[in-house]
Amino acid sequence: MASSTEFDYYEFLGVERDASSDQIKSAYRKAALKWHPDRSPENKHEAEENFRRASEAYSVLSDPQKRSIYDRFGHAGLGSRGGFEGTGFNSTIFEEFQDILGDLFGVDDVFGGTRRGGRRGSRGQRGADLRYDMSLSFEDAAAGVTTQVHLTRRENCEACGGTGAKPGTGMAACKTCGGRGQMAYQQGFFSITRTCPACQGTGQVIRDACVSCRGLGRIEKQRTLEVGVPAGVDSGTRLRMPGQGEPGVNGGPAGDLYIFLEVKEHPFFERRGADLYCTIPVSFPQATLGAKMTIPTLKGNEEFEIPEGTQSGQIFRQKGKGLPDPHGGKGDLYVSVRVVTPSKVSRDQRKLLEQLGQVLKVENKPVERSSSFFDKVKDIFG
Ligand SMILES: [Zn+2]
Ligand SMILES: [Zn+2]
Numbered sequence: 001m002a003s004s005t006e007f008d009y010y011e012f013l014g015v016e017r018d019a020s021s022d023q024i025k026s027a028y029r030k031a032a033l034k035w036h037p038d039r040s041p042e043n044k045h046e047a048e049e050n051f052r053r054a055s056e057a058y059s060v061l062s063d064p065q066k067r068s069i070y071d072r073f074g075h076a077g078l079g080s081r082g083g084f085e086g087t088g089f090n091s092t093i094f095e096e097f098q099d100i101l102g103d104l105f106g107v108d109d110v111f112g113g114t115r116r117g118g119r120r121g122s123r124g125q126r127g128a129d130l131r132y133d134m135s136l137s138f139e140d141a142a143a144g145v146t147t148q149v150h151l152t153r154r155e156n157c158e159a160c161g162g163t164g165a166k167p168g169t170g171m172a173a174c175k176t177c178g179g180r181g182q183m184a185y186q187q188g189f190f191s192i193t194r195t196c197p198a199c200q201g202t203g204q205v206i207r208d209a210c211v212s213c214r215g216l217g218r219i220e221k222q223r224t225l226e227v228g229v230p231a232g233v234d235s236g237t238r239l240r241m242p243g244q245g246e247p248g249v250n251g252g253p254a255g256d257l258y259i260f261l262e263v264k265e266h267p268f269f270e271r272r273g274a275d276l277y278c279t280i281p282v283s284f285p286q287a288t289l290g291a292k293m294t295i296p297t298l299k300g301n302e303e304f305e306i307p308e309g310t311q312s313g314q315i316f317r318q319k320g321k322g323l324p325d326p327h328g329g330k331g332d333l334y335v336s337v338r339v340v341t342p343s344k345v346s347r348d349q350r351k352l353l354e355q356l357g358q359v360l361k362v363e364n365k366p367v368e369r370s371s372s373f374f375d376k377v378k379d380i381f382g
Helices: 009-013 021-034 041-061 064-078 092-096 138-143 284-289 347-359 373-381
Strands: 130-136 145-156 171-173 182-187 190-195 204-206 218-229 238-241 257-263 270-272 275-282 291-297 300-306 315-318 333-339
Touching: 009 021, 009 041, 021 041, 041 064, 130 138, 130 145, 130 218, 138 145, 138 257, 218 238, 218 257, 275 291, 284 291, 284 333, 300 315
Parallel strands: 130 257, 275 333
Antiparallel strands: 145 218, 171 204, 182 190, 238 257, 270 275, 291 300, 315 333
């Protein structure tokens, strides 16, 4: 999972920041050819790393949404690996960019036939992952919720079982490759076997197209999925639903569905991890003499008592009254007490306060540094 150091995607591919998608595609093809590990056996490791980088750059710049995020926020906007789903250098890079790389190399060639697939040369390709953005109320995120997700996704056509062939018509051998699924050709010193573009390596083509899917094998379907959101999730939490993405090709596994959560803010609770913070205003007499009051918690209103001599800014920890931690345990609720000074007083109140002022004196000297506000905050918030 070694995440590579960040590098500039445009710079790496050698394109301008306003490059067209065709320019980016062509730059990626060039880079992929240059850094193909089989072409630099004496420097395989460096070639692999550069190949991976080129693929990462291309995966972002070829996706208009990811590209605009990258343009505005850089790597930070995309997460640690630029939203690149490949882990290190492996064959999935070739699968993900098969459309482009298929023209350059035969995938089976590169990995010495270690890959699965039905017929010789056919490629079981994993289906695409899907993303769904879900917004949750603070309370639902705190308590956990089972909710429904409505999405449109491509699925295998039921009429033809995903083959794209009209039921009962079967398949015919591909004329382009003579049914072998692969085509060999010479490029410089290399003899390269490439996957047949006409049949995508299966060696077979459709005789008559299925009417339901017009030969595509896929149909867009509206789906409603039930999603269990665990208690204590936060904005940025990603739920993975295995196999709920798009179907695979040639018997490959389906992709996954990722649900990106966005939790709305609470009017008075602020959260840090599983801990909650809120501020309760109290009057000077309450702070001085101590007081009982009700405060809000996630479980509703609860009794809360401040002792005699409570200072403004003092923080009280209510153990276990925070959010559930998805990894186990519970956070705490921190109640910060703020003594409210009246901004306007009546004539009677003024008289009482003046009397009080005569008998209740505070020495107006700077406080010692050790009891300053910042230290207190540091102690509590760590
Ligand atoms: Zn063919
Ligand atoms: Zn069909």
